[in-house]
Amino acid sequence: MRLPLARPHSRLFLVGDRSADWSIADDVRRLAETARRLGIRLGPSRLGPHVDGQAVFYASQFVLLADGERWPRSRLGVAYLHGRPGTPGFPEFDRCFETLRRRHEELDRVQVSHAAMHELVLETGIDPAKVRRIPIGVDTAEFAPGPRTRAALGVPEQAFAVGSLLKDGVGWGDGLEPKAIKGPDVLLRALELLKPRVPELLVLLTGPARGFVKAGLERLGIPYRHLAVKRDDLPRVYRALDVCLVASRQEGGPKAVLESMASGVPLVTTRVGQAAELVRNGENGFVVDVEDAEGLAGWVERIHGGIDLGPLREAARRTAEANSYEALTPRWHELLEGFVALP
Numbered sequence: 001m002r003l004p005l006a007r008p009h010s011r012l013f014l015v016g017d018r019s020a021d022w023s024i025a026d027d028v029r030r031l032a033e034t035a036r037r038l039g040i041r042l043g044p045s046r047l048g049p050h051v052d053g054q055a056v057f058y059a060s061q062f063v064l065l066a067d068g069e070r071w072p073r074s075r076l077g078v079a080y081l082h083g084r085p086g087t088p089g090f091p092e093f094d095r096c097f098e099t100l101r102r103r104h105e106e107l108d109r110v111q112v113s114h115a116a117m118h119e120l121v122l123e124t125g126i127d128p129a130k131v132r133r134i135p136i137g138v139d140t141a142e143f144a145p146g147p148r149t150r151a152a153l154g155v156p157e158q159a160f161a162v163g164s165l166l167k168d169g170v171g172w173g174d175g176l177e178p179k180a181i182k183g184p185d186v187l188l189r190a191l192e193l194l195k196p197r198v199p200e201l202l203v204l205l206t207g208p209a210r211g212f213v214k215a216g217l218e219r220l221g222i223p224y225r226h227l228a229v230k231r232d233d234l235p236r237v238y239r240a241l242d243v244c245l246v247a248s249r250q251e252g253g254p255k256a257v258l259e260s261m262a263s264g265v266p267l268v269t270t271r272v273g274q275a276a277e278l279v280r281n282g283e284n285g286f287v288v289d290v291e292d293a294e295g296l297a298g299w300v301e302r303i304h305g306g307i308d309l310g311p312l313r314e315a316a317r318r319t320a321e322a323n324s325y326e327a328l329t330p331r332w333h334e335l336l337e338g339f340v341a342l343p
Contacts, residue, residue: 013051014048038333058077077110078107081117111132136253146239165205175210193297198301206237243267244260251274266313
């Protein structure tokens with residue numbers, strides 16, 4: 001499809017996935033805001049897969065690289081944020097990597113969010129100049145320390161609230177089948193260890209497809225709340241937490257890393273994705289090796305015990321501010337320059 005009267009590569013089309021209100025949809029919205037700050041003209045997202053002669057950026061490699069072979073005849077960019085080939089149970093990771101290996105000359109830009117994925121993408125033989133490392137940012141105005149929100153969310157004040165704020169089930173239904181790369185089994189092991197150590201433990205869940213974790217918590221007798229909130233409501237959820245817990249095996253972000261840091265909530269995470277580069281253990285958060293349920297539980301227990309978190313919260317906020325969407329705008333300018341017309 002040709003746009004009438006549109007100069008070549010004068011408009012940027014951002015393509016998301018099928019999720020109406022979760023992570024990739026949020027990425028598209030944030031990148032659109034960044035593009036507008038840079039004075040870039042945007043085209044309708046729905047036309048992205050069909051438009052010719054423009055600039056089309058896919059916010060997920062699984063849309064461009066794993067689904068089908070027909071690509072728009074435009075300059076093409078893609079976010080390749082996670083998915084190691086050879087991961088059991090995830091053949092789409094292999095398909096994406098193989099497609100990138102075969103067709104990288106047809107791509108103009110690839111965004112990666114951390115060093116491990118940067119190295120993986122370069123293994124395809126792609127021109128390194130096409131690959132730019134830009135973290136998944138955070139809105140530090142929305143995610144910020146503020147008054148407690150427990151009463152509004154129905155969370156008892158006396159509870160020690162541990163938050164798990166990601167999607168860790170397969171698909172968009174109940175999520176009874178676990179998504180192994182998100183570590184829901186590791187999460188449950190850590191919480192099981194915490195149960196006798198933290199009598200007032202309460203787990204707060206958000207996100208779709210959390211059925212596996214909910215069933216596990218019920219089996220273990222650990223109280224929880226699954227808050228039916230949209231992404232716009234997440235800042236209120238963070239202000240109800242005592243700690244944010246991430247137990248993943250692979251990640252592009254996760255977004256919870258910078259969101260919790262920005263919100264003043266201590267983060268306990270496995271060494272995955274951006275966390276491996278952004279979290280300095282004991283300084284701005286707490287990080288353990290992948291699969292280390294005991295390590296995760298140990299740091300949460302220490303936080304519950306009352307360690308001084310003031311300096312950690314200040315350092316975490318500085319990390320978040322250095323990786324805000326506004327702070328990352330110059331890096332997006334570098335990626336988009338020569339890809340789409342800039343003023």
